[in-house]
Amino acid sequence: MKRVLAQAVKELSQFWRDRLTVALAIVLPLLTLFIFGFAIRLESQNLPLVIQDLDNSPRSRAYIEQLFATNQFKPVPWPQGLTPEAALDQGQARAVVVIPPDFQRQMMRGETATVQVLIDGTDANNARFLQNALRATTHAFNQAMTSPQRPPPVAAETRLWFNPGRQETLFIVPGVMGVVLWVYPSLLAAIAMVREKDRGTIIQVYASDLRAEELLLGKGLAYLAIGGVEALVVIGLGMGIFGLRWAGDPLPFLLGTLVFLAAAVMFGLFIGVRANSQNVAVQGVALIGFLTALLLSGFIYPLANIPFPLSLISHIVPARYYIELSRNTFVRGSGWSGVWWQVAMIVLLGWLLFSIARRLLRRMQLPD
Amino acid sequence: MSLPLSSPIHRTSAGAVAAGDTEPVIAVQGLRKTYGSTLAVDGIDLVVYPGEVVGLIGPDGAGKTTTFHILAGVMEASAGEVRVLGQWPRHARLQTGYLTQQFSLYLDLSLEENLRYTAGLRRVPTARYEERRDRYLALMGLAPFKARLAGQLSGGMKQKLALCCALVSQPQILLLDEPTTGVDPVSRREFWDVLATLAATEGTTIVVATPYLDEAERCDRIALMYRGQIHQIGTIQELRDSLGLHRLEAHLASVQDLDRAAATLLSQNPPNQPPTIADVQTFGDRLDVLVSEVEGGIAELRSRLAAQAIPLTSLEVLPPTLENVFVTRLRQHTSDPPFIPFPTPRVPRPMPPLAIAATHLGKTFGDFQAVQGVNLEIRYGEIYGLLGANGAGKTTVIKMLCGLLAPTSGTMALAGQTENLRGAAIRQRLGYMSQKFTLYDDLTIRQNLEFYCGVYGIPRSQRGDRIAWVLTTCGLADQDQLITGRLPQGWKQRVAFGASVMHEPEILFLDEPTSGVDPLARRQFWRLIEDLARRGTAILVTTHYLEEAEHCNRMGFMVAGELVAQGSPRDIKASQPGQLVELVVDPIPAAAAYLKGVMAPWRVSVFGDRLHVVVDHPELALPRLQSQLQAAGLQLRSLRPIPFTLEDAFIGLVQRQETGP
Incomplete structure (x- = not known):
């Protein structure tokens, strides 16, 4: 135990001495938090829309008014002397709505008036969103126009739980925490490990009778402490700037954060043990750690959408469980009963990473 | 083949024990180590007794580092019996201190933090740690720098700190893998004095590898290693005698x-x-x-x-010198590398008398005077050696002469020109090779050479010949498609040298060109340099190998930015005041300690089982010395004057400059 502490103390003083790394250890997580927290908007707003109203009647104007009633769309004029479709070609609008000349007349006659909608399908996500939004608006317009002679047979009364205002930060920021607290502590730990090999100082460690687990735990402890500071900063800012609030008992989350950081550090050490140069270590963490935490964790893309073989991998991505845990803590707030499984999985995966790293290092010798 | 092991010396000094009745601390039999298909160590037998200082000498790739790794327990042997203190090396790790070839220090930690960490690793109790830390830092003269970062120390000080770290657990065995490579002669001699003290006063057994054959003479026994085998082992006397x-x-x-x-x-x-x-x-x-x-x-x-x-x-x-012994032994196993004169004859050109002329050259960095008042005159066809401790200003002088650095004061002329020394025209006529000369590791040898042909503007018609010359000289004729990064350091150095002289420079600067090159290759290297000089090239070379500096026609010694002595090797040795005497005294450690007390410490150094002492006025000093030793209860067995080596001259010059006579 004493040697574990000696290792940790040395690691911390080395870290502290390198002011650039200290600054990066704090600045990089913050930057990531801000970039993701402010820049990612899954819901689109102010989409440019071109309207060609060939009818120009009270009904058609009412329909147009309905379209721009929310901030989802903003009107743009189509290019002078060209057809409205040209606005799509030139990228000035995302969609074009053409109202036919006999729009009002057809409606008055009780017939169905047809409105032509052209959507720019380049961005599939936006296209789907536009399609839904235009359908919904048209539906609402229909309801308003047809006087309710009889009530509809079924009416679904929907209420959003946990996040009634559909605040996006409540979705994004807890997810960012999972990415940030996975990537940076593991990066620092991996570099610390591989640096010993790079500089040859590892031979001194091998030449003593320090055991593999003592080495891993010593280094792990130091970077767990550093990761803890990062976590405090990230959580603090999440609450201070992005308005996150504990939705229930924070204890499972705080404990879960600790084991998640430990798992992240073990992952970094594992990469550091395998890699033979700083470059390889950084790339290893960036590729394996960052990509899985970003894409296979449910941070942005729903877990249910991940296709079959990849979905298996998502089960061994610790960030997945941590993001579930943090979303629960800041949005749902169900306490231990909702998150014990996630915490247990993080502990299991962390232990697994530690065991593999220990196995790789067990001889504490130079490779042949 | 291996010659029979000579019996270990019977030392009578404090920590020494006569062999025969003691167990060896290191016993190696038939040690082999293979990496994949390469054989790094090929059947070594080695027995080391307590308190011995055993030197392992051999070129790069001889298997020294592998042997050390195995003895230190950080690598497993492929075959053979290895016993350290009667146990597996792994089990003896806490009794073994290992100084690796790379500085095994954390450069971003202070001296004290480095020591504390090592002590923690090696389970040294706090109270003992503090006592030993103070003792060893004082012994190495590092005590004033306790709080300084290891990265801010000079090369020599780093090695001493690394030695302190190894000593803090008070190991019975010290394994030192080239501890003095790249360390200047003064620091090197201090380092060896510390080793001698340790072996004598604490009974530490030391196995040390070194590329400097002159300092290996300070070991009790020396093992010559080549291609994974120990070819001969014995005291310096036995080795010399065996040469016949x-x-x-x-x-x-x-x-x-x-x-x-x-x-x-x-x-x-x-x-x-x-x-x-x-x-x-x-x-x-x-x-x-x-x-x-x-x-x-x-x-x-x-x-x-x-x-x-x-x-x-x-x-x-x-x-004969150890180099003679080594080269003779090597020749029994390999042939000399081929010596091939430069391919194209030099076109005679009218030449100014002086290749390099500098008057009152000075360089100031901020308020630090790196170089001051240096006067140099180097003729065509001359080999001039610039020697000095680390930080004495050698590299600054070379950089100014190459046009890489503008002098603060003074004038200089290169190849007769005083204007536009940084221009392309003059650069074409210079060659420069530094210790860090970088070939591109990820190109093949041929691609590297072609690149430098292009850089130096060698006419296309001559490129084939020149490249072929470099390749044959390096013994790499069929291997030009090899990736440069895969070559051992010594070979790379040769290719680099070839690349830097391909364009037949009129003036060649060599900054520590031979570090890490084996003695045979070094001889070939110097033949090449001499051949170039004969063709009229002016050569300025720096080196830490003072033995090797004897190849220079003239040399200059730099101390603290000034050129304090110039002349031929003989002149420099002759201009040393006083006389060097060799003493055989019993017991050596006590005598060394005593003499360092009564005269300046630099005047006394331990060479194996004898002492070298510098006295200024032998006719007065020698009788006094004899009576002093007698009064101190030390037995003087013999005393004889010996000629100064360049190293002695160098150390004398530096010390007199720094401390006064």
């Missing part, structure tokens, strides 16, 4: 005659009688001739020189 040759140092009236003299001495011996002259080596101002028998050898030498009408000014009979 004597060394004659011949000074000629004119330095210009050296090559002719060497050629005539090397020419065929009469077939019916055994050769009296075994080997000839040219140095900057003398010839070293190895002869099998003194009388006959001298007669032969005199008659051959007389036949060529080459006047001889002096002739001295001296014991």
Whole structure:
């Protein structure tokens, strides 16, 4: 135990001495938090829309008014002397709505008036969103126009739980925490490990009778402490700037954060043990750690959408469980009963990473 | 093949124990180590007794580092018995201190933090740690720098700190893998004095590898290692005796005659009688001739020189050096690397008399005077050595002369030009090779050479010849498609040298060109340099190998930015005031400690089982020394004057400059 502490103390003083790394250890997580927290908007707003109203009647104007009633769309004029479709070609609008000349007349006659909608399908996500939004608006317009002679047979009364205002930060920021607290502590730990090999100082460690687990735990402890500071900063800012609030008992989350950081550090050490140069270590963490935490964790893309073989991998991505845990803590707030499984999985995966790293290092010798 | 192990020395000093009745601390039998298909260590037998200092010498790739790794327990042997303190090396790790070739220090930690961490690793109790830390830091003269970062220490100080770290757990065995590579002569001698003290006062057993053959002479026993095998082991005396040759140092009236003299001495011996002259080596101002028998050898030498009408000014009979022993042994196993003269003859050009001329050259960085008042005159065809401790300003001088750095004061002329020294025209006529000379590791050898041909603007028609010359000289003729990064350091160095002289520079700067090169290759290297000089190239070389500096025609010693002495190797040695005496005293450690108390410490150094002492006025000092030793209860067995080596001269100069006589 004493040697574990000696290792940790040395690691911390080395870290502290390198002011650039200290600054990066704090600045990089913050930057990531801000970039993701402010820049990612899954819901689109102010989409440019071109309207060609060939009818120009009270009904058609009412329909147009309905379209721009929310901030989802903003009107743009189509290019002078060209057809409205040209606005799509030139990228000035995302969609074009053409109202036919006999729009009002057809409606008055009780017939169905047809409105032509052209959507720019380049961005599939936006296209789907536009399609839904235009359908919904048209539906609402229909309801308003047809006087309710009889009530509809079924009416679904929907209420959003946990996040009634559909605040996006409540979705994004807890997810960012999972990415940030996975990537940076593991990066620092991996570099610390591989640096010993790079500089040859590892031979001194091998030449003593320090055991593999003592080495891993010593280094792990130091970077767990550093990761803890990062976590405090990230959580603090999440609450201070992005308005996150504990939705229930924070204890499972705080404990879960600790084991998640430990798992992240073990992952970094594992990469550091395998890699033979700083470059390889950084790339290893960036590729394996960052990509899985970003894409296979449910941070942005729903877990249910991940296709079959990849979905298996998502089960061994610790960030997945941590993001579930943090979303629960800041949005749902169900306490231990909702998150014990996630915490247990993080502990299991962390232990697994530690065991593999220990196995790789067990001889504490130079490779042949 | 391996010669029978010689019996270990029977030391009578404090920590020493006579062999025979003691268990060896290291016992190695039939040790082999393979990496994939390469054989790094090929059957080593080695026995080391308590309190011994054993030197392992050999070129790069001889298997020294692998042997150390195995002895330190950080690597497993492929075959063979290895016992350290009667146990597996792994189990003896806490009793072993290992100094690796790379600085095994954390450069971003302070001295104290480095020591504390090592102590923690090696389970040293706090109270003992503090006591040892203070003791060893004081012994190494590092105590004032306790709080400084290891990265801010000089090379020599780093090595001493690394030694402190190894010592803090008070190991019974110290394994030192080239601890003095890249360390200047003064620091090197201090380092060895510390080792001698440790072996003597604490009974530490030391196994040390070194590329400097002169300092290996300070070991109790020396093992010659080559291609994974120990070819010979014994005391320096035994090694010299086994060679059965004597060394004659011949000074000629004119330095210009050296090559002719060497050629005539090397020419065929009469077939019916055994050769009296075994080997000839040219140095900057003398010839070293190895002869099998003194009388006959001298007669032969005199008659051959007389036949060529080459006047001889002096002739001295001296014991062969370790380099002689090593090279002779190596020649029994490999042939000399080929010597191939430069392919295209130099087109004679009208030349100014001086290649490099500098007057009152000075350079100031901020308020630090790195170089001041340096006057240099180097002629075409001359090899000039610039020597000095780390930080003495050698590299700054070279950089100014190359045009990489603008001087703060003074004037200089390169190849007769004083203007536009940084221009392309003059650069084409310079060559520069530094220790860190970078070939591109990820290109093939041929691609590297082609690149440098392009850089130096070698005409396309000559490129093929020049590249072929470099490749054959390096012994890499069929391997030009090899990726450069895969070459061992010593080979890379040769290719780099080839690349830097391909364009036949008129002036060549060599900054520590031979570090990490084995003795045979080093000899070939110097033949090449001498060949270039003969063709009229002016060569300025820096080196830490003072042995090697003897190859220079003239040399200059720099101390603290100033050139304090210039001259031929002989002049410099002769200009040393006083006399060097060799003492055999009992017990050595007590005598060394005592003498360092009564005279300046730099004047006394331990060489294996004897002491070297510098005295200024031998006629007065020697009788006093004898009575002083007697009064101190030390037994003086013998005392004889010996000639100064360049290293002695160097250390004397530096110390006198720094501390006053």
